[in-house]
Amino acid sequence: MKTFITDDFLLQNEFSKKLYHGYAADVPIIDYHNHLPPNEISENRVFENITQVWLAGDHYKWRAMRALGINEKYITGDASDKDKFLKWAETVPYTVRNPLYHWTHLELQRYFDIDSLLSPKNAEEIYDRTAFMLQQTSHHTVGLLQEKKVEYLCTTDDPTNTLEHHKSISKKEISPKVFPTFRPDKAFAVEDTPSYVVYIAKLGTVVGSDIKNYDDLLAALVQRIDYFHEIGGRLADHGLEQMYYVEKDDFNSDTLFKKVMDKNNLSAEEVYFFKAKILLFLSREYHRRGWTQQFHLGPIRNNNKRLLASLGPDTGFDSMGDLHQAKTMSGFLNELDSTNELTKTILYNLNPSDNEVFATMAGNFNDGSIKGKVQFGSAWWFLDQKDGMEKQINTLSNMGLLSCFVGMLTDSRSFLSFTRHEYFRRILCNLIGKDVANGELPADEKWLGKIVGDICYHNAKDYFGL
The missing domain is CATH 1.10.2020.10 (uronate isomerase, domain 2, chain A)
Structure with a gap:
């Protein structure tokens, strides 16, 4: 049977079709968050x-x-x-x-x-x-990226990554341009004592010195941030169940670090405190360098312990959580803003019941210094489908400015996933076209076309300084 995917797939009226084909279909792709292996790009697998x-x-x-x-x-x-x-x-x-x-x-x-x-x-x-x-x-991998007009992409990389493949890609001067994203989750994953001790040893090897105390850890992270910056990295990302924030210093970070390095487990309160302190420190370092920080919030990972034991993590046993997000997110962002150390920030939500919470929280910290400084990020993971994208777009439209949105990303490990941008663009154009057809927006093709082009490409290019 022939496919149902025609040239006008998902476009339900003539104005939607004009917007998509005239202003969205052919603009390049900036994929600012994915999990593609850079070695496969460098080697043109x-x-x-x-x-x-x-x-x-x-x-x-x-x-x-x-x-x-x-x-x-x-x-x-x-x-x-x-x-x-x-x-x-x-x-x-x-x-x-x-x-x-x-x-x-x-x-x-x-x-x-x-x-x-x-x-x-x-x-x-x-x-x-x-x-x-x-x-x-x-x-081949490079050809697949070029076929979809991918202009820039940002991979997701641990602080211990040598970034040798990013350097190799840069030297080859191929398209697209590929930059690393700093993903330091393992640097504060103190809830898993054995794995953390091993990781800190690896980080020490990479920076060329033993990490014996908390200050050594911070120095090592700064060194790696500087290294990422040198290679062209301008983004950081964090995958968390929730934002961590504490108002009082109930514990000593150095004492906690030494405790876990002595292979003693931390209490839940100690783990929470340590994560909160590291995140604030990192966020201030990102601000000093003009980076963008991303927070992917809301998953509960590795739910099926039986299959986790046999197949390992990242094999399909994660789900959305129902954690309370607003209070700690507010405290964290306000702590940084109070000293004018809040850098450009993108907040991604995994539970649609919190869409309005995230969208309005972003609006609290837009201070007029940068267009769309704090963003309610694109529909993510279980939500990056038609219904989820429409809900994210509608929430952002109702609670903020859709016109300032930096658009879609793949968040993918596959070189065939860049049609995700097309999917988003069709959904976006259809929603705006429906508003025009309903008499809720003016039939100003040129202006609305500009808004669409900005969301699909230009906003991201300006926001990330590409």
Whole structure:
């Protein structure tokens, strides 16, 4: 059967179509948050087949396959790449109304010119066709990025990362430009004592000195921030259940650091305090360098302990949480703002019930110094689908200025995920077009087209100083 994805996919009226095709479709992509491996860009990796580029590491697909009753052998197990793809093809028809149904067929069409619906009937043919295309220069990693007009992308990197691949990419002067993002979560993950002790030893090796106390830790982090800055990094990111903030110094940070380094577990209160202090310190360092800080808030990770033990983390057993976010977020941002040390900040929410909380919190700390200084970030993770994007756009429109929004990102580990930007752009244009059709906005194509172009590209380019 032919695909349902036409040129006007998701565009429900003529004005929406004008906005998308005239102002959104062809502007370049700035993907300022993803988890792509920079070595595969530097080496211009050639994927042997579509399973390697499309299924490996994709939690969304893995969760769908498990829900359908597919054996783990065909998900993360030792089945052949072809057999894994065939099982995915078996799953796809059953993903109707899940965003995977849209994404799957959008990606097949945009990257491989396949305009039929994936099913067991055509799976082998599609597997062979895509395998052949992936051997062509146009479908090596760099070619895939260039095909989608990716101009800039920012990977997500631990402080201990040498960034050698970023340097290699820079020397080759290829497009897109690739920059690192500082992700220091492990530097304050003191809730896992054994892993933390190992990590601090690794960080000490990277900075060339033993980290014996709290001041040594801070100095090591500053050294790595400076190194990232030198390589071109201008963003930091943090993946947290919640923001951490304390008003009083109930503990001594150095004492806590030495306690955990002596392989003693910290109490829940001590863990919380330590994280709060490190985050404030880091945020002030970002401000000194004019960076943008991102906070991805709200997940509960590794819920299934049985499968975590056999498959490890980041294999599809995370979910949205229902933590209270407002008070600590307010305290944290206010602490920085009170000394004028609040840098550009993007707040990402994982629970849609908190959309208005995040959007209004961002508005509290926009001080007129920078356009959209504090942003209510794009729909993230479980929310980066049609309904989630529409809710995020509508909330931002109601509580702030949609026109200042820095737009979409992939947050992906796949080189075939850049159609996520197209998906967002179509949804954005359709919402604005519907308002025009309903008489809620003027039919000013030029002005609304400018707003769309800004959200899709220009705002991000200005905001991140690219």
